[in-house]
Amino acid sequence: MNLNKCERCGCFYVTEGNVCPSCAPKDTNEMSKLNNYFTENAAPITINELSTATGISQKNLSRFISEKNFEYKQQIKL
Numbered sequence: 001m002n003l004n005k006c007e008r009c010g011c012f013y014v015t016e017g018n019v020c021p022s023c024a025p026k027d028t029n030e031m032s033k034l035n036n037y038f039t040e041n042a043a044p045i046t047i048n049e050l051s052t053a054t055g056i057s058q059k060n061l062s063r064f065i066s067e068k069n070f071e072y073k074q075q076i077k078l
């Protein structure tokens with residue numbers, strides 16, 4: 001059995017994905033917050049500003065942005 005380490009809380013779990021089952025809803029929630037932000041705001045933004053605007057931690061933002069299906073990469077100022 002393979003154990004995965006949750007990227008949010010650091011606990012170990014056996015299900016698929018980057019986060020444990022108890023953190024998965026938080027991830028989903030923040031992902032949709034992020035998508036809503038970019039639907040309403042077209043201007044490029046830094047991760048730091050995005051964190052302030054959405055209330056999502058920079059660590060989690062970096063993780064969301066690096067996912068291959070993230071649609072708004074061009075709007076992130078690096």
Ligand SMILES: [Zn+2]
Nearest residue numbers: 006009020023
């Ligand atoms: Zn977790």
